[in-house]
Amino acid sequence: MRDIEIDLAGNRFVIIGEQGPLRHALATALRQNGGASADTIAADLVIALYPLQPEDGPVPDLLPDLREHGQRMAAGSGGRLIMVISALASVPARRHPDYSAQMAFAWAGMRGLSMTLAPKVLVNAVGVGLVEDEGALLAGDRIMLGHAGLPRPGSVAEVVNAVLFLSDPANTYTTGQLLNVDGGWTVGYGRNF
Amino acid sequence: MRCDLDGRVAFVTGAAGAIGSAIARKFADNGGRVVIADINLEGARQLAATLPEALAVEVDIRDAAAVEAAVEATTGRYGRLDILVNNAGVNTFAHRVTLDQFPPEEWERVTSIDLDGLYLVSRAALQPMLAGGGGRIVNIASVVGMAAMRLQSAFVAAKAGIIHLTRSMALELGPRGVAVNAIAPGSIMTEGTRKLFYGVDGTFAGRTAEFMQHIPLGRPGTPEEIAEAALFLASPAAGYINGQLLAVDGGWTAGFSV
Numbered sequence: 001m002r003d004i005e006i007d008l009a010g011n012r013f014v015i016i017g018e019q020g021p022l023r024h025a026l027a028t029a030l031r032q033n034g035g036a037s038a039d040t041i042a043a044d045l046v047i048a049l050y051p052l053q054p055e056d057g058p059v060p061d062l063l064p065d066l067r068e069h070g071q072r073m074a075a076g077s078g079g080r081l082i083m084v085i086s087a088l089a090s091v092p093a094r095r096h097p098d099y100s101a102q103m104a105f106a107w108a109g110m111r112g113l114s115m116t117l118a119p120k121v122l123v124n125a126v127g128v129g130l131v132e133d134e135g136a137l138l139a140g141d142r143i144m145l146g147h148a149g150l151p152r153p154g155s156v157a158e159v160v161n162a163v164l165f166l167s168d169p170a171n172t173y174t175t176g177q178l179l180n181v182d183g184g185w186t187v188g189y190g191r192n193f
Numbered sequence: 194m195r196c197d198l199d200g201r202v203a204f205v206t207g208a209a210g211a212i213g214s215a216i217a218r219k220f221a222d223n224g225g226r227v228v229i230a231d232i233n234l235e236g237a238r239q240l241a242a243t244l245p246e247a248l249a250v251e252v253d254i255r256d257a258a259a260v261e262a263a264v265e266a267t268t269g270r271y272g273r274l275d276i277l278v279n280n281a282g283v284n285t286f287a288h289r290v291t292l293d294q295f296p297p298e299e300w301e302r303v304t305s306i307d308l309d310g311l312y313l314v315s316r317a318a319l320q321p322m323l324a325g326g327g328g329r330i331v332n333i334a335s336v337v338g339m340a341a342m343r344l345q346s347a348f349v350a351a352k353a354g355i356i357h358l359t360r361s362m363a364l365e366l367g368p369r370g371v372a373v374n375a376i377a378p379g380s381i382m383t384e385g386t387r388k389l390f391y392g393v394d395g396t397f398a399g400r401t402a403e404f405m406q407h408i409p410l411g412r413p414g415t416p417e418e419i420a421e422a423a424l425f426l427a428s429p430a431a432g433y434i435n436g437q438l439l440a441v442d443g444g445w446t447a448g449f450s451v
Contacts, residue, residue, distance in 0.1 A: 003430035005195040115450040118409030118443075129433070149367030154433035161430040165422075168194040173379070173418035175409060176447020180437050184367050187360040187436030 004161050005033060006168040008045070012038030013167075014069070017049035017062050021133045022084070022156055029160045030167070043069060044079035045167055050106060052086055052128050052139035054096035063109040070117040078120035082166050083110050084159070086139065087127040087182040093141065107178055114176030122175040124166045128159055129182025140182075147191065149184025194421060196428035198225035202271045203427065204264070204318055205229065206254055206310075207281030209236030211383035212333065215416035216278055216423045221245060223424060225276065228267045232281075254281050254310030257317075264317040274321040276427045279311045279355075280333040284389060289344040300347045307351035308358070315362065319371065327370025331426045332359050333419070334375045336442045352377075356438055363436030372435040374426045379442025380404070382413040406451055409444035 013035045015023055026047060027037065035045065046069045048062040066081050073079035089107040092100030107125060114123035130140035132153040145153065162181045165171060180186050203220045207213040209231035217227045221244040229237040229249045237249035248270050252263040267274050283306050288299045311332060322328035337345060338352030355375060362373040380390065390401045390413070405411060422441050425431055440446045 001195070001197045003196065004425070004428065111447045114444050114447045115409045118450075119411050131433075149363045149365075149435045150372065150433060151368050158431075158433040161432075162434065165194065165425045165430070168421065168425075170194055171418070171421050171425075173410065173414035173443050174422065174439070174441050175444040177440055179434065179439055181433050182435075183433050184360075184363045184372075184435035184437075187363050190364050190367075 002032070003157070004164050006164050008033045008035035008167065008169070011035045011045050011169070012043050013045040013047065014038055014043040015047045015049060016065055017060065018051055021138060022052070022159060023049055025156045025160050026163060029164060033164065041072070044073060044077070046079070046081050047163060048081070048083045050083065050085045050103070052084070052131070053137065054086065054088060054093065054099040054141055056098060059099065059102040063106065063113070067113060070113055070121045070123065073121045074117050080167060081113065081121060081123045082163055083125040084163065085125055085127055087129040087180045087186050089127055090178060090180065091186045095143070096141065110178070111176050118175060122172070124174060124176070125178045126159060126162045126166065127178050127180035127182060127186070129154060129180065129185045131156065131159060144182075144185050147185060147189070148182060149187060149190055152183065154181055154183060194425065196223050196424055196430050198223045198276075198428060200224060200226060201275035202226045202267065202273050203228065203276035203278060204267055204274055205278040205280055206252070206314055207231060209233045209240055211385060212378065212381060212416045212419050213280045214240050215420040216280060217244065217247070219417070219420035219424045220276070220427065221247060226271060230263055254314050255305045257313050260313045260317045264321065268321045273325050274318055275325065275328045277315065277318040277322070277328070277330045278333065278423060278427065279314055279330065281310060282307045282333065284345060284348045286389060291344065292346045295346055303347035304351045307348065308354045311355060311358070319366070322371055323369055329427050329431070330362065330371060330373040331423050332373070332375040334359070334377045334438065336377045336379045336440055336446050339377055339438070339440065339446050359438065360436045367435050372431070374431070374434055374436065375438045376419060376422050376426065377438055377440040377442060377446070378414065378419050379408065379440065379445045380413040381416060381419060383416060407445055408442070409447065409450050412443065414441060414443055
């Protein structure tokens with residue numbers, strides 16, 4: 001058995017935003033759990049992948065696309081929107097102030113969408129901390145490692161698991177929430193003092 | 194959702210109650226061996242009789258010796274303890290008053306169960322959990338620990354305490370292999386909360402209808418919806434999630450939705 005199994009039979013998904021290993025892993029996991037990829041019109045599960053490595057410059061704003069998908073879902077049979085953003089949304093980093101601000105903007109946008117699209121559309125987010133994929137940095141900043149509760153980077157599979165949890169058709173009372181997958185980096189001061 | 198708990202032993206407090214029993218059933222359905230820990234032994238026994246390999250133990254979580262005995266009964270039966278769900282809790286029904294009138298004995302009753310009891314159970318359960326190489330703890334807090342409400346000051350303070358204690362535990366215990374997270378249930382309809390929502394004689398019905406307008410999903414939740422989140426956070430699938438608070442509240446804490 002896989003770590004987590006959900007029943008997405010009959011669900012059609014679309015992933016927008018970033019390319020890369022996380023997108024591939026997510027698509028694979030959603031199909032393994034019965035989901036089918038769809039064109040943008042027919043989707044009842046839309047996942048928005050934001051850039052997860054802090055960089056200077058503007059971050060693509062995926063909120064307008066999400067709002068359009070959500071409004072279509074709300075006018076139809078409902079659905080889910082899931083944003084995959086950085087954990088820096090809830091704890092801005094001194095070394096990445098502009099990126100942190102843009103992530104916080106995305107987070108606030110998610111919360112707004114959850115209220116305006118309820119009750120037919122559930123809207124949530126995953127906040128990703130330090131994640132490596134086969135030794136390569138995929139998300140976050142390696143400086144985060146010394147301050148997290150868990151003394152290791154996260155994995156792609158652990159991010160995927162959180163998205164699956166929020167996609168779970170039996171998870172029906174969670175909306176407007178940010179679930180950080182960050183080993184506890186956003187929690188507090190992860191040093192002995 | 195299915196998560197393979199693979200025979201892990203889960204100690205669930207308040208497990209004879211509505212949310213606790215939903216969590217216990219969910220864990221058992223996913224391969225967990227569940228300890229039904231409750232002050233109501235008869236209720237615990239009745240539930241345990243319906244679940245495979247479950248154990249009922251009587252425990253008043255305010256009593257450190259009783260808590261340690263319950264944990265010893267767990268390790269005596271299974272030889273391990275992998276998951277702790279701190280679910281037991283109470284609110285005030287009879288004393289819906291402002292702080293200047295709040296009776297000290299009621300303050301003591303609520304906080305000694307909701308916060309002190311969680312500490313006592315966690316402390317005891319961590320001994321076998323750490324000896325076994327790690328585990329997962331799920332604390333059941335409340336949305337009132339995030340957004341305060343009137344007339345429940347002891348409950349509000351205790352639940353806010355649980356949320357921050359969760360974070361402290363996560364930072365302390367994460368490096369030793371124990372991940373600690375919390376769930377903040379919103380308005381969950383059970384036989385017990387029906388009285389809280391509507392009053393013994395329906396006195397609060399109007400107030401409750403108004404309150405539901407603040408919940409984007411427009412309805413109370415169910416114990417099963419809390420159990421779904423508890424299963425995920427207690428499972429290996431949530432491996433890198435630590436110190437987090439997940440509100441399962443129909444969107445009530447997402448913002449101001451009126």
